[in-house]
Amino acid sequence: MAVARTRSVALVGVKGRSVEVEADVGNGLAGIHLIGLPDTALSEARERVRSAMVNSHYPWPDARITVSLFPASLPKRGSQFDLAIAIAILGAAGVVPADRVAEPFFLGELGLDGRLRPVRGVLPSVLGAAEHGDVTVVIPAANSAEAALVPDVKVAPFADLRQLVEWLRRGDDPPELYIHDIPEPQPSTIQPTVDLSDVAGQPVARRALEICAAGGHNIWMLGPPGTGKTLLAERLPTLLPDLELDHALEVTAIHSVAGILPASSPMLSRPPFVSPHHTATAAAIVGGGSTAIRPGAVSLAHRGVLFMDEAPEFPRHILDSLRQPLETGRVTVSRSSGSVTFPARFMLVLAANPCPCAQPQDQGENCQCSPTMRRRYLARLSGPLLDRIDMKVTVARTSRRELMADRQFVEPSKTVAQRVLAARERAAKRLAGTAWRTNAEIPSAALHADYRPSEAAMKCMTTALDAGTLSARGLDRVLRVAWTLTDLAGKSHPEYAETSTALALWLGVNT
Template identity: 40%
Template sequence: MLIKVYGSAVFGVEATNITVEVNVDSGIGYHLVGLPDNAIKESSFRIQAALKNNGYKLPGKKITINMAPADLRKEGSAYDLTLALGILTASSQIKAPNISEYIIMGELSLDGSLQPIKGALPIAIKALEDGFKGFILPKQNAKEASIVDGLEVYGVENITEVIDFFDKGQTLEQTIINTREEFYKNLEHPKFDFSEVKGQESIKRCMEIAAAGGHNIIMIGPPGSGKTMLAKRLPSILPPMTLHEALETTKIHSVIGNVKEETGLMANRPFRSPHHTISDVALVGGGAYPQPGEISLSHNGVLFLDELPEFKRSVLEVMRQPLEDREVTISRAKFTVTYPSSFMLVASMNPSPGGYFNDPDAPVTSSPAEMQRYLSKISGPLLDRIDIHIEVTPVPFDKLSEERKGESSAEIRARVTEAREKQAERFKDIEHIHYNAQMDVKQIRMFCELDESSKTLLKTAMEKLNLSARAYDRILKVARTIADIENQDNITSSHISEAIQYRSLDRDGWLG
């Protein structure tokens, strides 16, 4: 008897539905075809034990299973439940006339209980698109999948619940959540707050500009000056995620099984801080079976690279294209996957190997040659792609010992959100552009017009600092953001002047 059951495979952040054809015929043998990986090939042992421990059996006949499309590689243990239901139905141990209306996924334990799967959200989205009535999956993933409106989602704990649902008509508890209500309920207050930062008013101003325009930023300063402390507080002043951004972000984290069971929908912007020993594949994504890397997991959030020169140069260089295109494309012989990677890059570094630069009172000093060698680990093209370079100086004792608290993150976030709303209105008719950092050359020429005094000032700076064309565009973008924060329609020379100050590494005495 031939039966068709439906599962799904995830490639990149999109799902493809898989037809599992199970044929039980006279003879002996278990044949699984359709490019399954080792985890799927081993499923027969898990299925046999799970069925036996729940009063069923693997039939002693010839079982042929085809996972179509047969030329597409399938991986993971999430097909256990799909295969088990197909075998039971094809061997007439249960009746399931409506089994083809559902996507069924789940990893089986030997006692028949179900383990969570990866990629529940993209699978649910694809199931709805292809007209399936419902999605049966492990209970741990039910909230995540039920974000998709219009699809019946049933979270189950044991294979017997699924068997009784199809064979005996017993009801399963449908998981229903109000997506908008769930989203706003999970908007938490950030763990870190800018009110805890003593002094550093100029750096806070930089952080506000970076957050308002989505600009990449690098902080250069000696150890203990507060670079990491400031970076960790950046997400607290970013505007709250929109529902669309939350769905996009959840989808990426779902692929690697990184969504918490109790929330379902990610409501807070991601903050990723990989160690400097990270490989280029772990950073941008890839591998034999491609997975999203840190830059994609930072999508709609912040990627913080602490001690930037300590990262391998090859690792930093692979970021150049994603920083421009805001997506990563990974190509293999038989397929290509694209991961979104629209993130804010925040980097920090010491100015020299010893941590101090041109400071006669410093406990450790470095020679000019050592300092140049240290800074040369970061390429000019990568620095060009970072809009704001700012020096962070140590906080003096009188500031550290102040009892008065600084401006809170909530106050700064209000100004940032207002500036972002102004940008959203400006770019409402332009697809994929939402804030100033995303502007390309065409939009820069359209929205960053300069008066004569501003042009003269920028020309002088370009000639003196020997800035590249890309640095020119970065200055205009930052100036546009400064004008937005001050609620001004036109860029003035004061905005240009401030933006030029945020190109520290282009000045003499840094990179030569």
């Protein structure tokens, strides 16, 4: 009887958990048995591994083969365990030295001809392996660029099983061994196809978008069709700076797990923009799945923008499911197989028409909706959700004369983005030494302790609190926007002008 051990990685959400793969080749009825909570895709590894070994000209043991995946209580899903299972069997059969396969991590799906096929989630898997110190991770060659983003890890890319086995037999260095630090995400050189200068006649909305980008705030735009709500939302990413290194790794890991990471870009350097359709399910928005739990739109928009066009058309329970991630910056998905927590810190942009028929009431067009219908339509956006929106802007239709007059004041995205970057740098300097990067991340306790404005500046907010038009949560939102206005103005502390403007934006009073 011979036993060989090696290691692989199981993904739990966007975290990699080490899995020990043991293979026992002993006496008994010939066959292969997988134990350790494998799913259907993993159970099918028996046939893939057998065909890959035979077609790579290695003997298949004519014995009872037992493969154990430890810890047995951890569910294992996917085909990324194929390579580790094959190597463990080859080690137990004496084809490769058992001591050579004990330390490395093996990730990859096997083709029937022995080729190593790429798998999703390589970046978080390698990050999980890196927690065990100085390790070597063997991966398919197609995943090498993504895996090489992790520092202090020896990444060994191979194209097929035979090439890998011969290396294990020889004991020399693998081909094209990657040992280097994380590459800095390069500033985006791709010119955006949209620009803020495309939107004319909405100076208040453009200013609100700049504030939103500078502080990482949420915004709700209300207005009839054709006023530029969607145009404005699509241009918000052009105002945002490139992702910092740790944020870029977070975003890349999420997209890698979801299987939508572009092959030409192993690291995402730009904030993502996600715009789900109003027919999307709750699982598509917050994450879920019947077998493997996948990240939803709120996680795919992490460190970027989640745009929900025609927001009242979304089911109310889906809109209310946004309340938790808006408050905590993460979302927990619970299923019978367990619970998974995904990061979900995004800027929410809502757009809505004033009523179902969407006809304006101020330019001679007759709205077909009764006051009750309009109230019921907008009531789909619940009070607790709107309480978490930092700015509410009314986007009205403009005349030809207003459009022509506003064109001389329209600025390109590049100009506005420079002011946004300067404001973010001021905020980062003020928040140095803390875990927060933007004003939207400052918790309530710190807002009322270290970052509380003067009593004179707070007067408008205390009056609104006394009148009942401002909630305690709304007060925190107003304070965060006031600090962003302060950073954009280049001041050291919010004054009455900033706090009153922030309050007007929260109440939905265009200024």
